[in-house]
Amino acid sequence: MRLHEGWRSSASWRVRWALALKQVPYESVLVDIDRGEHLALAPLNPMCAIPTLELDDGTALAESVAIIEWLEETRPEPALLPGGARERAHIRELVQIINSGVHPLQNTGVRLAISDDPEQQRAWCARWIERGLVAFEAHVARTRGRFSAGDAITMADLYLVPQVRNAERHAADLGACPRVREIYAACLETPEARATDPTEVRKRAAPPT
Amino acid sequence: MRLHEGWRSSASWRVRWALALKQVPYESVLVDIDRGEHLALAPLNPMCAIPTLELDDGTALAESVAIIEWLEETRPEPALLPGGARERAHIRELVQIINSGVHPLQNTGVRLAISDDPEQQRAWCARWIERGLVAFEAHVARTRGRFSAGDAITMADLYLVPQVRNAERHAADLGACPRVREIYAACLETPEARATDPTEVRKRAAPPT
Numbered sequence: 001m002r003l004h005e006g007w008r009s010s011a012s013w014r015v016r017w018a019l020a021l022k023q024v025p026y027e028s029v030l031v032d033i034d035r036g037e038h039l040a041l042a043p044l045n046p047m048c049a050i051p052t053l054e055l056d057d058g059t060a061l062a063e064s065v066a067i068i069e070w071l072e073e074t075r076p077e078p079a080l081l082p083g084g085a086r087e088r089a090h091i092r093e094l095v096q097i098i099n100s101g102v103h104p105l106q107n108t109g110v111r112l113a114i115s116d117d118p119e120q121q122r123a124w125c126a127r128w129i130e131r132g133l134v135a136f137e138a139h140v141a142r143t144r145g146r147f148s149a150g151d152a153i154t155m156a157d158l159y160l161v162p163q164v165r166n167a168e169r170h171a172a173d174l175g176a177c178p179r180v181r182e183i184y185a186a187c188l189e190t191p192e193a194r195a196t197d198p199t200e201v202r203k204r205a206a207p208p209t
Numbered sequence: 210m211r212l213h214e215g216w217r218s219s220a221s222w223r224v225r226w227a228l229a230l231k232q233v234p235y236e237s238v239l240v241d242i243d244r245g246e247h248l249a250l251a252p253l254n255p256m257c258a259i260p261t262l263e264l265d266d267g268t269a270l271a272e273s274v275a276i277i278e279w280l281e282e283t284r285p286e287p288a289l290l291p292g293g294a295r296e297r298a299h300i301r302e303l304v305q306i307i308n309s310g311v312h313p314l315q316n317t318g319v320r321l322a323i324s325d326d327p328e329q330q331r332a333w334c335a336r337w338i339e340r341g342l343v344a345f346e347a348h349v350a351r352t353r354g355r356f357s358a359g360d361a362i363t364m365a366d367l368y369l370v371p372q373v374r375n376a377e378r379h380a381a382d383l384g385a386c387p388r389v390r391e392i393y394a395a396c397l398e399t400p401e402a403r404a405t406d407p408t409e410v411r412k413r414a415a416p417p418t
Contacts, residue, residue: 046347047310059295063309065274066301073294085282086268092275096308100272101256104313113336127322138255 002027002054004041007201009033010103010162011064012051016201017158018068020192022075026053030205033108065099068155080155091149094139094156098163102132106166126172133167136160137177146186153190161187165198211236211263213250216410218242219312219371220273221260225410226367227277229401231284235262239414242317274308277364289364300358303348303365307372311341315375335381342376345369346386355395362399370396374407 003019003026005012019026031037031050038048044060045052053061061067072080081088104110106125114124140148148156164184167174174181187193194200212228212235214221228235240246240259247257253269254261262270270276281289290297313319315334323333349357357365373393376383383390396402403409 046344047306047341061298061302063302063305065305065309066298069301070294070298073297085279088282089270089275089279092278093270093272096272096274097256099305100274100309100313101258104309105319110314124322132256135255 001056002029004029004031004044004050004052004054005201006031006033006038006050007198007205009050010166011049013162013165013196013198014064014158015051015053015067016196017161017192018071018080018155020196021078021080021153022071024071024075028201028204030201032205065095068158072155078152080153080158082150082152082154087149090139091154091156094136094148095159097132097136097139098159101135102128102163103159103166106170122170125166125170129163129167129170129172130174130176133163133172133174133177133180137180140179140183146183148183153187153192157183157187160184161193162198210265211238213238213240213253213259213261213263214410215240215242215247215259216407216414218259219375220258222371222374222405222407223273223367224260224262224276225405226370226401227280227289227364229405230287230289230362231280233280233284237410237413239410241414274304277367281364287361289362289367291359291361291363296358299348300363300365303345303357304368306341306345306348307368310344311337311372312368312375315379331379334375334379338372338376338379338381339383339385342372342381342383342386342389346389349388349392355392357392362396362401366392366396369393370402371407 003015005016005028007030031041038050041048041052044054045062047062049062051064051067053067055061061070068080081091105128111121111125115121143149145151147153148160160180161184164180212224214225214237216239247259250257250261253263254271256271258271260273260276262276264270270279277289290300314337320330320334324330352358354360356362357369369389370393373389
């Protein structure tokens with residue numbers, strides 16, 4: 001399979017990380033949104049969004065949640081949604097706090113629609129990121145373990161970590177989110193998170209001359 | 210269980226409709242966002258969002274996707290995510306086009322943050338709704354059947370129909386989406402969609418005097 005992805009795209013990181021955890025081999029196709037390369041994805045994905053996962057039969061899957069749930073159903077180990085229905089629901093709540101509660105509001109297209117001014121864009125993004133991560137913090141403050149839902153990486157971490165990276169980029173204030181910052185640091189100590197980190201992918205996008 | 214919901218909230222309609230299809234009895238608690246009543250949900254749901262499903266053990270589930278996936282796992286019939294992994298992925302793609310691609314951008318809080326001017330708010334909402342529904346149209350144009358993914362209602366329809374209702378409210382142009390409009394009309398002929406329609410719930414919120 002081929003993953004159409006962007007080095008800075010946080011939704012791409014989620015899928016790249018899931019593929020690494022499940023040890024699924026794939027070909028990476030880097031897409032540069034700034035150059036409009038995503039528009040060429042239309043036949044595969046009408047939203048022209050990255051990530052788009054092209055399967056070996058020529059069809060494609062879009063939307064990180066749909067892709068990761070599909071990976072979980074077709075390659076169950078290691079489980080990214082472990083536990084019973086109640087535990088899985090809790091992980092999906094955390095996923096959606098980021099996936100629908102934060103990420104769409106600070107995505108490139110929306111940011112550009114808000115203002116031409118970089119500081120206004122930044123403040124807009126920081127506002128929604130802070131709101132979402134404070135809610136995430138309230139949820140995970142009740143749980144124990146190294147990561148968002150225990151001592152193993154779950155789908156919730158795959159959404160949290162790229163969002164915290166975006167928070168840093170937009171100088172959001174995470175002072176009220178100590179547990180979120182702790183989980184972020186713990187995740188970044190794992191080999192799959194490090195190997196799929198945007199800073200690693202960027203080296204492929206623009207190799208040092 | 211108790212569903213904390215709003216009569217006009219499209220995310221509430223999704224869950225109400227799923228509960229009706231699966232014939233799950235519940236107590237409805239109407240929450241008026243305009244009066245700030247959602248803030249009282251904080252102990253149950255840190256996002257203070259509706260719908261919030263309060264379970265009999267006193268815990269609660271938030272986020273419509275997490276709630277409906279949980280219902281699907283605990284009460285599999287009728288299936289809202291039927292088929293194999295590939296078919297389920299397709300339905301989840303459609304769900305996410307609405308859930309993360311459209312709905313967050315035209316939600317009440319964001320709309321109020323965009324502008325004080327109702328016409329600017331409307332234009333903002335219509336823009337993202339049209340973009341998302343055109344993508345949804347491109348996806349479902351390839352499929353056959355009465356509804357979004359065949360001849361039975363699936364989770365995709367639970368997201369599409371309330372979004373089309375919002376499109377009407379914001380006067381979005383659905384001229385490029387004939388199949389979406391056809392599916393919308395077909396869904397509204399089903400008893401569970403009609404019984405859970407906001408216009409029905411509104412009667413409970415403000416009974417005629």
